[in-house]
């Protein structure tokens with residue numbers, strides 16, 4: 001890590017995700033299933049999107065992709081950039097994450113998801 005730069009922490013990532021779904025929180029469990037969320041780091045680490053209760057389910061962050069420079073291959077990153085599994089880019093209908101927000105999320109995953 002570069003000492004002149006502060007490492008991205010979970011709180012920063014949570015703030016971005018919270019902002020992206022602002023006003024639509026109540027709909028999230030219905031469309032993504034009950035294992036979807038980021039109330040705390042553990043929940044995000046284990047989060048799965050199961051669109052409308054169907055299969056396949058998408059693990060948002062595959063642990064094998066964490067801390068190894070492969071953040072952009074995670075389902076959360078793909079969902080937020082181009083969409084995954086034939087579903088539209090998230091959050092559905094936008095407004096979408098900015099390049100800066102996406103970079104923060106990717107950096108956090110590549111850093112090993114620090115607290």
Ligand code: HEM
Pocket residue numbers: 017020021024027028031032049050051052058059060075076079080084085087088090091092
């Ligand atoms: C693998 C990941 C994901 C999948 C498969 C997925 C799938 C879906 C689907 C199927 C819908 C319903 C609209 C449609 O038919 O396309 C939806 C809605 C939505 N998703 Fe996702 N999603 C994923 C990740 C995310 C993430 C990471 C966020 C936010 C950070 C997000 C935010 C939303 C929002 C805000 C809606 C609209 C809810 C509403 O107001 O009805 N999704 N998603």
